[in-house]
Amino acid sequence: MPPVGGWxxxxxxxxxxxxxxxxxxxxxxxVMIIDFDKHFESRRALFEKQIPADLKTRVFVLGSRxxxxxxxxxxxxxLEQIGRRLANDCDQGTxxxxxxxxxxxxxxxxxxLNQTVKPFLFKPxxxxxxxx
Numbered sequence: 001m002p003p004v005g006g007w008x009x010x011x012x013x014x015x016x017x018x019x020x021x022x023x024x025x026x027x028x029x030x031v032m033i034i035d036f037d038k039h040f041e042s043r044r045a046l047f048e049k050q051i052p053a054d055l056k057t058r059v060f061v062l063g064s065r066x067x068x069x070x071x072x073x074x075x076x077x078x079l080e081q082i083g084r085r086l087a088n089d090c091d092q093g094t095x096x097x098x099x100x101x102x103x104x105x106x107x108x109x110x111x112x113l114n115q116t117v118k119p120f121l122f123k124p125x126x127x128x129x130x131x132x
Contacts, residue, residue, distance in 0.1 A: 007034040007043065007063075014059075015050055022055050029116060034063040040105050060113045064102045071102040090114045091122040 004013050010032050018030050036043050047061045064071045068079055075082060075097070085097045090110070097103065098110055 007037075010034050011047060011050060019052060019055065022058055029058045029060070031060045031062065031113065034061065035067050036063050036065050036105070038066055040065055057112075058116075060109045062106045062109055062113070065105055066102060071100065074100060074102055090118065 004010055014030065014032060022028050022030060032047070034043070034047075044061065048056075051059045071082060072079060075085075077085075082097065086103075089095055089098050090113075093114075095107075095110075098106065
C-alpha cells in the first residue's frame with residue numbers, strides 16, 4: 001500500500017480499496033505500516049477489527065511504537081537504512097533491529113510476514129564451497 005498520510009487514512013484506504021483487491025487476487029498480501037503513537041494495543045485492536053476473518057492471514061500491520069523519528073534517534077540511522085536492516089534481519093532469520101523497544105511489539109506479524117514472503121522475496125541460502 002503506498003503512503004496515504006496517517007494511520008486513519010491507511011485504515012480507510014484498506015477498507016475502501018484493499019479488501020476488494022485481496023478478494024479479487026487470492027495470493028495478494030497487504031502490509032500496512034503505521035505509527036502506533038504509544039497506543040499499540042488500542043490501535044492494533046482497531047485494525048484487527050476491520051480486517052475480515054477470511055483475509056487475516058494475508059494482512060500485516062507493522063509500525064514503530066511511538067513515531068519513526070523516535071526509532072531513527074534510537075538507532076542513529078535514517079529510515080531507508082532502518083528498512084534495509086529490517087529486511088536483512090528477515091533474510092538472515094535474525095531480529096537485531098526488530099528487537100528494538102520501538103519495534104519488538106511487531107513480533108507476531110513480523111514472523112508471520114517473514115514466513116509468507118521469504119520464499120519469493122529473498123534468495124535461498126546455499127552452502128559456500130559446495131559445488132556439484
